Amino acid sequence: MDTFNVVSPAGLDRANLNAAKERTYFFWVIALSLLIWTGLAVSIIGLFYAAMFGFFLWLGNGLLVAYLRSEGVKVGEAQLPELAATLRSVCAELGVAAPPALYVIQSGGMLNAFATRHSGRDFVVVYSDLLEALGPASREMRFLLGHEIGHLKSRHILKQTLLAPGMFFPLIGAAYRRSWETSCDRYGTLAAGDVNAAARGLLVLAGGRQHGPALNAASYTAQYSDDRGFFVSLHELTSTYPTLSRRVVDVLALRDGAAPRRAPRHPFAYLLGALIPGGGVGTASPANALVMIVLIGLLAAMAIPAFQKVRQNSESKACYNNQRMLVAALDQYRLENEKGASTWADIVGPDKFVKQMPACPTAGEYSAKYSDDEGYAIECTRHGNHLHPPASQPVPSGR
Ligand SMILES: [Zn+2]
Ligand SMILES: [Zn+2]
Structure with missing residues (x-):
């Protein structure tokens, strides 16, 4: 020009x-x-x-x-x-x-x-x-x-x-x-x-x-x-x-x-x-939109497992507290009655040791076991037994 x-x-x-x-x-x-x-x-x-x-x-x-x-x-x-x-x-x-x-x-x-x-x-x-x-x-x-x-x-x-x-x-x-x-x-x-x-x-x-x-x-x-x-x-x-x-x-x-x-x-x-x-x-180019979608996916992929871990930890902690509460109530019942409780109704009720049956956060069901050596243990169908984890190692021979 x-x-x-x-x-x-x-x-x-x-x-x-x-x-x-x-x-x-x-x-x-x-x-x-x-x-x-x-x-x-x-x-x-x-x-x-x-x-x-x-x-x-x-x-x-x-x-x-x-x-x-x-x-x-x-x-x-x-x-x-x-x-x-x-x-x-x-x-x-x-x-x-x-x-x-x-x-x-x-x-x-x-x-x-x-x-x-x-x-x-x-x-x-x-x-x-x-x-x-x-x-x-x-x-x-x-x-x-x-x-x-x-x-x-x-x-x-x-x-x-x-x-x-x-x-x-x-x-x-x-x-x-x-x-x-x-x-x-x-x-x-x-x-x-x-x-x-x-x-x-x-x-x-x-x-x-x-x-x-x-x-x-x-x-x-x-x-x-x-x-x-x-x-x-x-x-x-x-x-x-x-x-x-x-x-x-x-x-x-x-x-x-x-x-x-x-x-x-x-x-x-x-x-x-x-x-x-x-x-x-x-x-607003399609390439940029694609990059953004993928990046949001990436961030979610990183954040979700971390979030799940935190949630799982807090759930199992709540279940652990329930188990402790039930064991304490069962111990108390045995002490006062000189025999073990036979149903949850013995320890759970408005005027009993536990006012209301505690619920596992992931809807596990509780069952109780008693042994003379170890006392009470509560088993959750979702979280197992927190207080006395089942022995994973074989018992050494000659004990
Ligand atoms: Zn340019
Ligand atoms: Zn549980």
């Missing part, structure tokens, strides 16, 4: 493309993920869920790639050669030796592009409406392709799977995902060689292909600083993308490499945001 106001991104080079905060958040997310993966490995059912998660992810991704290969247009020398040349040039600029497979698909007017990976191959997909909007050889298209190459070079596809448990955490998970987009916008801007083209590429995503390119970037960035408040802050904190107005602010700031201005967030948004799980819950 217009070449007279090309502003190259000063201070941006191949070595500093990933945003500094991406590394900071990476350490947080990997620590949380390791913790959860260890928890899963310890519980056998957790491993089962993890295998299920991996299988469904692999299946969904395989179908997506099959869709690209059979329904999309494979870009190459013979098909959309201009776009193929742009991809090659962007890859050379960003130091990628083997360019990914590039496909164009028609998707009902959506303006989008994405990168994925399957069976060791990288794929970049550009929606046809975005190709029409930006053209195959523009700096805006270079920005777009550079952004997706950034995802591939930073291994975000692999990280999305391996770090999924950590990315589920509120605030941190979404912040980490947003830092990916910030990094990839830097890749795109270096590939475009022009911060204004990068901004125009983003404005097309906001304003559409007809009017997007003519939008005023300066007044669009004013939306970032002027339209603040609780809900905007909450949207920012729970979203896996930085807002478009902020992304435009960020790419324009690359003109001189100065830190982009940051609008303050509402403090209460952090409080509420801490309750909303990350991992792309804000964006």
